[in-house]
Every structure is written in structure tokens, then in C-alpha cells.
Amino acid sequence: MLAYTFRRILWFVPILLGVATVTFLLLHVLPGDPVLSMVGERYDAETLARLRAEMHLDAPLYERYARYLADLARFDLGTSYVTGVPVWESIRGRFPHTLRLAAAAMAIAVVFGVTIGVLAAWRRGSALDYMLVGGAVVGVSMPVFWLGVLLIYVFSMRLGILPPSGFGNGSIAYLVLPALTLAMASTAYIARITRSSVLDEIHETYVKAARAKGAGESRVLVRHALRNALLPIITVVGVDFGSYLSGAVLTESIFAWPGLGRFTLDAIMKRDLPAIQGAVLFMAILFMAVNLLVDLLYARVDPRVKLSRGAQT
């Protein structure tokens, strides 16, 4: 297990190098000059040349690439062109917001997803089942930004019970709408997985056996049936949590949430090369770390999963 983990982490290095290189080249071929976003609407060629020299943007490509890699090797993500703040500092400042939103969304998705799934399975074939399943399917199919706006419209503007945006003083009320928006697709998906797994399990003999032994139905459902739903749920949690952590651009924009996604989008729009490169690398690391965790969790939950093969997952 330990050796496996170690090997996986070793693999991070070439992948990150790949990510860094792709970003570097991508930003190079992109139209849009980073210097232009620093000067506003009125500028002259002399100012541009001076700034360009200052940021070594006039150096040949290979030289800039070498410089970039050398900085990376020293764990230096550089300083943002636009804000003048070290990129790592900015990421550190933004990430807690993103983490908070992601954790809340994931918690909502799991709690509601599993509950809805179990309820639907328990009352399978009933009106309740159809309603829940129907809701879940619609939930997966709705564009996130549209859902966000509708939520603001209903809960803030019509009902006036929740603040529309921002994180305010950090109170939970500010978290509800963005977390709900972000969680919707995962919730719906988890609900469907849970429902079908539970349904399958109900027919399994061991459940019948458990029931024969006199365990209550709800106990059977939760104890035994849920267990099988665990693996697919972990998969969803892994994939979605990984992407939540890299910032939900749309949700953050609508809810004026100053997280990593917004930071990256701003950086892209301003061609703030160091900030983009830093943020992309950071996200890649997070994503890989979460995936590794998920794989390890798999192995713990289900010993039949062989890690050697899972190395590719």
C-alpha cells in the first residue's frame, strides 16, 4: 500500500511537468499580450517595450521556458503581472473559500443524495419514487449558471430568506445557495446510484437472510444495501470534489464568491501568465491528490480492487 502510494506520488512529477509545459506553450500561442492588460486603454509603444523587458517577455521562448522551469524547481510560482502579489500567496488566500464551498457542496450532495436514493428505493414504484427520481434526472440536466440565477431569484428576491451572494461575515446563510447550486448535479447522480444499488441489494439473498434473522427493514437497507453503493458514490465524490476544488467558475461568478475559479478566470482574461500557470499547476496537484485518495479508499472499502491495476485510474 505504502509502496503503491509512493509510486503514484512519483508519477505526479512527470504529469505536472506535462501540465506545466502544455500551459506554457498554450499561453504562448494565445493572442493577447499580457503587457496590454497592464496599461489600460491609453498607452504608447515605449511603455509597452519597457514593461516587456521588465518581465523578460522579450526573451526567446526557450529561455523563458528554462527560466520558468528553474523557478518551478525552486517551488517558486512567480509574481503576478497584474497584482504584483506572489502567485502562491494569492492562491493561498483564495483556496480556503473554494475549499469551504466545495466541502459544503459535497456534504449536501452526499447527505441528500443518499437520503433521496434510499427513500426512493424504499418506496419504489410509488409516486414519491417517481417524483424523487424525476427530480434527480432533471437536476443532472440543468445548466449550472441557470440554476444559480433561478435560486437567487426565488430565495433572495422573491422569498427574501437568503443573502444573494458573497461570503458576508462567513455565516452559513451565505453558503447555502452557492453550495446548493454546485451540489445539484452530484446530488442527483448520487441519488440515482444509491437507489439502484439499494434496489439490487434488496434482492440479494443475504439481505433476505438478514431480514429473516429479524432485523428491521430500515436497518437492512442502511446496513447492508448501502454498502454496495459505496464504491460508485466514492467515485462520484472523488471526481466531483476534485473539480469543485479547482474552482467552480460559473458558480463563483454568479455568487460573487472570491474563490480559485474566479481567480483563474480573471487571470486568463488579463493574460496574467504567472497566475494562470500557478493556478493550473495547483489545480492539477489537487486533482491528482484527490484521485489518489479515492483509489486508496477503494482498496480499503473493497479488498477485491487490486491497486496495481488501479494505478492507471
Place this chain on the structure above:
Amino acid sequence: MLILVVVLGGLFAPWLAPYDPTAIAMDDALEPPSVGHWLGTDAFGRDVLSRVMYGARFSLEVGVVSRLLALMLGTCLGLVAGYYGGRADQIVMRVADVTLAYPGLLLLIAVMAAVGPSKVALFLALGVVGWAGVARLVRAQVLSLKEREFVTAIRSLGAPHSRVIARHVFPNVLTPILVIFSMGLGASIMAESSLSFLGLGAQPPRPSWGSMISGGLDYLRVAPWLSLAPGIVVTLAVLGFNLVGDALRDFFDPKLGRTQRR
């Protein structure tokens, strides 16, 4: 059924649409839904229903082509990786890892900005972002197939690799590919609308669902139909493709759909 309506509506938009989707009639601006305009009109008096229908063409086109691209890339690479294993496998899967670890939106925005937010750019961007997931899936299928008796038997008879792949391996991965295509279609449509929300999708005046929703949000309190109509249509379309995907899976391979059976 849903899909049929949407697809037909899109395909035959030029004949079915009651109005020209880009014809401006300022005097009819912001009319609520009525007999003349079933879904009302927008700020320029353009018929929302017609625009939704033409928007379907754009969104479907983008969805289908970008998905096909992702599938082709992903399937070829996945087949090669899974079948040959070894070095080829290593390389393909590492590249897939890089793609997967890469924040997709950045890639999308980057391609959009480089090529300009055109249809071709959308195809390319969405295709490039989507291939890695397909490749992984195909590879996993191939890996399990490779060990099955019939494949090893054919191999031992001395059939060339290319034929084994084409005749025996590929047909067996077709089913999951079909499923992933249908579901990915929904995802692509959603991605297109999200990009439009950021101003990076379809070019005006060409209607796309995404740009209609985001443009309509400004009028949400004044003329809610502007964003509600395309929003509901997108939801229905994505919903439809997901359901088709579910059904396909259940039909072709009950075992695959096992954890998903409804």
C-alpha cells in the same frame, strides 16, 4: 420522444420555424408569449421559438461533432493502449492523465481565444477536452477482452493485430461507446451553454441556447420567457440524451448497467 422533438425541430428549423430568427422588428420588442409568438419575442422583436429552433441546430451540431471527435480520438488511442500495452499504453495513459488533470475550462477558453469563438473552435476545444475519459474507458474494456478466450484463441491462430482489433475487439467496445456518446452529447451541450454564458460561445446574431439563456438573464424580471424557454429546452435535451444513454445501456448490456438499473 423528447429527443425526437428537439432533433427534428433543429433539423427542420428552416421549414418549421415561424419566423426568421435574426429578423429584427423593433416594434414587436419584448412581447410576452401569445398566439402569434408562442414563446414571445426578445428585445429586438425576434421570435423566441424560432430562435430556440435554430439554436437547437447550433447546439446539436456542436454537441455531435465535438463528441464524435472526442470518441474517435479516445477510441483509437484507447484501443492501441489497451491492446498493445507496454510502452504505447504508458504513453497514451500519461497523456490522458495530463489531459484529465488539466482544468478543462482553461483549455476551452484558450482554444476559443486562439482560434476565435467559432464553431470549429468549439468542436476542437470540446473534443480535445473530452477524449481522455473515452480513452480510459475503451482501454479498460479492451484489457478485459484481451484475456477472454476467444481473443486469445484468434491470436494463437496467427491473425494479425490489426485484424483482431478491427474484427473482434472493436465491435465489443462499441456498446459502451454508444452509451458514452449519448450521455456525452448532453454534457457537450451543457458545456457550450456555459461557454456562452462567459461570452465565449456562439457569435451573435447566431442563436445558440447558451447565448440565449445568458442574454435573457438580463431580462429575467422584465421578460422571463427570454431565458426560461431556452433554459427549459436545454434541460430537456440533456435529460433526453441521458435517458437514451440509460436505455441503450440497459438494452445492450444489462451487466454494465447493473448499478444503474432504474
Place this chain on the structure above:
Amino acid sequence: MRLERRNAARRASRLTPPSYAAGAPAATPAGGRVAVLAVLLLIVLLASGCGGERASSPMLELALETAPNRLDPALAVDVAEGEICALAFDGLVGLAPDGALSPALARAWDTADGRRYVFHLDARARFSDGHPVRAADVRASFERVLAPATASPRAWVLERIRGAKAFRNGSAASVAGIETPDDSTLVVELEEPFAPFLSMLALPAARVVDVASVGAGDVPVGSGPWVISEWVRGDRVVLVPNPHHARRALGIEGVRYRVIPEPFTRIAEFEAGSIDVLEIPDAEVPRFLSDPARSARLLERAELRVFYLGLNNARYQDVRVRRALNHAVNVPELSRVLQAGAAIPAHGAIPPGIPGHRERAGYDYDPMRAQALLREAGAENLKLEVWLRESAEGGRVMEAVQGYWRAVGVDATLVRREWSAFKETVSAGKVDAFLLDWFGDYPDAENFLFPLFHSANRGGGGNRSFFSDPEVDRMIEDASRMLDPQARADACAHIDSLVFARAPWVYLYFPTTFHIVSERVTGYRLPKLYLANDFSGVRVSR
């Protein structure tokens, strides 16, 4: 972030080979562990977030569309940054809410020839840490902006000072044209007379900082009526009154700017009472105007901003073509549909409210005439590519213009790019036409002529339509040397009309914006431009 991948990966995960989904119960007792974990997470979150609602302290709550990146006047470039810098940093002169020049650090100034200016500093002027502002501080601030090491993108504001260029290229240790005879007198000498200089001194780049404080934190120490007390990047900026300032605000505890990128969210925040002043999006203007309960709290502002469709004059050299494109667009109708009829059709570049603006006629909506002109010029079936930014407003305007043009046989393709790519390509003169607006940083006609039409500014300097006429160049230069305000206004109006006749643009309109103030705020004055905020009369009731 991962728009599509997320879904693809998820689909893939559902279809992974069924090795682990084979049916037997999982061996570990991890049954509800995930759920338990999630519940715990939720509880932690709830606990961490236990604070009251936002305290309703008497702060003025405002919204920003974009996040400020630099709150240092030497480096500020955009509107959000400029607005906040203007509050926290005083310059020699300032702008009153009505846009007029007002005394700031300098209580008075005089000039005999428009070349040599003597500023008498206000002895009461203090930095926010209490130490007095002296002439040497002004000089140091100016030299800091000009110093190449500062890399200020706004050095052009001060470059007309005698010796500034020599200082910039390193051949002089100080700027020859700035003298400080004593602590409260500053003498600035320009290379040549330049009438708009005083107005330009109100720009952020000419504001004064305590140079010794630069680099110690994100924000240098300033001497404005407000002090930046909290800055959460990407989220908010809070300003509190500077206790040492003569015009310190008494009615409010502070001003809080929150960054809210989406217009819809800003409306929701205003309706929720957490934003005090809202610029009403165009689409909602009629709705607010027709609401009697609210129309009393509406403020209207004719913007110092001109919305235009720049034509590449190097490509469309025939003035008849350019005029035809003007005649083909129904600007009053555009104004009615997009701006509730409040936008003022532009017949020149100088907006109303600026000396030099004139009412004039021209380019009435006349599709027949447009077609005739195009025919005369042999430009039937004209095809052109119009570049625009990704803003919703721009999209709407161009969709309409495209429709008008199609009616006269002009086929326009729209190319929408985000700002960086747009600016690079358009400034390089590589497009047929582009939709853009220009707004005044300082309320002077020169700001709407020199950058936009002088050939020295072709490209990045602001003249993106590449209009070039030596005669106009000379007239613009002459006008900036005129000292008599009336004569200069007349000269500028004349230049504006000359350029208008040449139709380098399709002239659209001067927008009007509507703002609404919340019920709890009194005494708020809508500034004529973003640098002219003055909250000293504002009261906020709890």
C-alpha cells in the same frame, strides 16, 4: 472549472469494468461511513459559520463590477482602481461631483501663460498617519510615477513637465521642471503651454503618496479623505474616514465596496438591501422608471462616454462609404430599444457636459441615401468584419447595427473576442471595424480629441480607427495651447465638427445611466465621473 470533463469522467466511472460491482457485500463495515463523514462535515461548517447577520453598521455599501488589482495611484489603470485611489489619495487638485476642478492639496494655484504653474499647498493637509504633506512629497510622488523602475503605465500624465523625458531616460537625476521653493509652494513648468494640464492633475497617476511608505504593504499611505482599512482581494475594499483630513466624512463610518461580477447578482443584492447604490442595467430601466415608489430615488447621469463603431480609415478611404454606414443606422431607435430612449445620439465625439460639446445635425437615418452613397462609391455588397468585446451590451448594439446594415446591402460579420485579444488586434489596425466606447478620465474636450483622432495616437494611444489628418493634428495641438476657456471650447467644437464630417466612425450615442439609491441613504451625490466621488454629505440610517 472542468465543464465537460467532469461529466465525461463521471460517465466513464459508471462504466468501469464491473470487477467491484459484482454483487457480494463489501467486506469492510464501512456501510454508512461516507454519510457519517458528510454529516460531520456539515456540522463543522455550521459551527464555523456561526456569526450573526451582516452588522448593519452605518457604512455606505457599494458594488464594483471588477476586482481592483492595484490600489497604488501610480499603477492604477481601470475604473475600479481609479475610483478607490481617488478616495484614498488626494492630488494637487481634485474633481467635485459635478466634474469641476476643485482645490485639494493645493488650496490655490496660478498660471500666467499655461506653461508655468505655481501651487500653494494647504498647510492643513495631512497624510493618514498625521504627518503634513509638503511640496517635497508632491515632487517625490511625481518623480516616482516618472521613474522607469516604477513601471507606471500612466507616466504620460506627467510627461509634459519640462525635463520629464530626460529624467525618464536617465540623463537627469531629477525633473528640471519641478521646483519646491518652500514646503508649501510647488512650481511646475511644462515644455510648452498645455491647457488641460490642471484637469490631468486630478488623475490617479498625479495623486500624492508618502513615498517612504511604498513597498511596506499593498497600499501606500495617502492623504485623501478616506483610508483603505481592509482589502480582501477579489472580494471587497473597505475605506474609513481619514481623521486628519479637512473634508472628512461625518455621516458614515465607512464605505464598503464589494466585487459582484454579475449584473443580475447586483440587482439581487440591492433588492436584499445590502447594496446602497445600484447602476440599473439597461434592461431593467423601464421597470424602475415606471415604479412610482422608486422613481424618486432614481438618479440619472449623462455619461462622459461616447459609444462608437470605429471604422478602419486606412481600409475605408472613401468618405462616402463611411458616411453611408452612418446613414444606415437608426440611432434614435437603438437608443429607444436599448437605453429606454435616454441615450443621446452622438453627432461628434465630445459628450454633453464638457465645454466644446455642440448640438449638431447630420447622418440622419436614411437607408436610401446610404444605398445611393454606396452605389456612388462603387461599394455595393460591402462585406466587413466588426470586432466587439464580449459584453452583453455590445452584443445587443451590434446585432441591431448588423440588421440595419443588412437592409442596405452591407454584410457584417461579428467577431466577438475577449478584451485582451480584442485590444491587441484592434490596436494593431488589423480589423475592418470595431465597436468600442471611450470615456473621459478628466472632463476636458482634449480627452476626446487628442487620443482619439491625433495621428500620434494611432493604435494603442486611442486612435484605433487610424484617422490621420495633419491639419486636424495641428488644430488639436493649437487648441491645447489656448488659455481662454471659451476660445478653446470653440476651437474644440470646430475640430469635432470637422472630424464628424469625415465620418471616421459610425457615431452611435452618449449613454445615459440610471442609478437607484437605497432608502436608508440620504445626501448621496452621483459623481459626474468615477474620480469625482464625494461622500462627505452622505448619511446612512441604521
